[in-house]
Amino acid sequence: MDRDLSEDDSVADLSFEAESPVAPPAELEGLPSYDWLLQRGRGQVFFPMLEAPGQPWEPASWSSFLEHSRVPSVTEEVAREALLSFVSSRCCYSSAAARDLIIRELKQETVFRYRLETFSESRISEWTFQPFTKHSVDGPQSGASPRLWDMKVQVPPMFQEDIRKFQVPHSSLVKECHKCHGRGCYKCSGCHGGGMVRCSSCSGTKRKARQPGRCRRCSGSGRRRCSTCSGRGNKMCATCQGARRLVHFVQLVIMWKNSLFEFVSQHQLHCPAELLSQARGENLFRDENSVVYPIVDFPLREISLASQRAIADHSALLTSRARILQQ
Known part of the structure; x- marks a missing residue:
């Protein structure tokens, strides 16, 4: 198994744990009118x-x-103006038909809303x-x-x-x-706390297949700095922002x-x-x-x-x- 373990196991790998606890702190119990919140x-x-x-x-x-x-009664002029206004709001409509249209009859109907x-x-x-x-x-x-x-x-x-x-x-x-x-931080899940990962270009063999010389990407070491934690081996806790405590x-x-x-x-x-x-x-x-x-x-x-x-x-x-x- 190709993975680098940190010598200091006190920084646990918590990257897959739940972001929030499943229940409120027990010390919050007893607040008036909030018992339902703590129970459910x-x-x-x-x-x-x-x-x-x-x-x-x-x-x-x-x-x-x-x-x-x-x-008020709708006149022919008002009806034509409304029709022209509607036509002008459409990019591909021609106003000629609306302008030359012969209005034979106007019917009004009252609608209540x-x-x-x-x-x-x-x-x-x-x-x-x-x-x-x-x-x-x-x-x-x-x-x-x-x-x-x-x-x-x-x-x-x-x-x-x-x-x-x-x-x-x-x-x-x-x-x-x-x-x-x-702790304010936790072990990086990308490098398991080692800070280095296997080179993806040469797959850790230090040389690329069918190419002479050392792998240029890792300089022949077969290892590269972990991009997830920038080689530190741990990441700042996103929940407490490194403060170690929460209110x-x-x-x-x-x-x-x-x-x-x-x-x-x-x-x-x-x-x-x-x-x-x-x-x-x-x-x-x-x-x-x-x-x-x-x-x-x-x-x-x-x-x-x-x-x-x-x-x-x-x-x-x-x-x-x-x-x-x-x-």
Whole structure:
């Protein structure tokens, strides 16, 4: 077997060991509200109870809304301009046909679209670690760690998704690096700690087949410096960055997310759904609150039913794992 073993076996070959320990340090046990984290070894979502919504707002009369929100008639000039705009957005379309096209008839159809956007916040706590750089450690001796929803954070502007991470106060603990066992480095797996490997050009024979003289690549030694560790025989531990110790702590991960429900009423338009979802129209009604109510007695019953279904779906989906901030 052609391999070079280091004389100092105190630097173990740890290149194939797991990067992370399978369980948090036992010393972290006893942190309030984090027992589930230590038992299951994975993140968990916690959420507070929702505040009771206010009274639903009901419009005095939908007919008055529809009267003052009439969709303007589309003239031939407006239709042709829209067609020319579409043609110009396509690189290989000719505008001649659109410009000379004879428009014989214009038919209008009213399409209603209902959209519900729900902005929610969910919190996950997980344990993690980083190299210890001899900075101050905020451990359990400084006090009890706050519960997840007791930590005050700055909420981003409504309906702007974001993910942020925070270190939970009083949850830090310094321990020896689990990857290198406090050595700061480990034996190189390429040369097994020897710093030299067999020459790939001559396969260690010192001479290349069918060529006179010594192998030029290894100067006839049959060995070359290991490129993996640059001949040192060991590599710096990537987990602790050579610091030999890690600071373990509980990390709070907050996710702000938008959930969208969209419904388009039945229509006879031969138009792709994605184009209808991007179309702009007259805004008949808009409501924004911590929790909105379904639309009541809208002239088109399928819109009322869609609003009821949307609010129920978002409530069932989110209230079990998040807190609704705004709808």
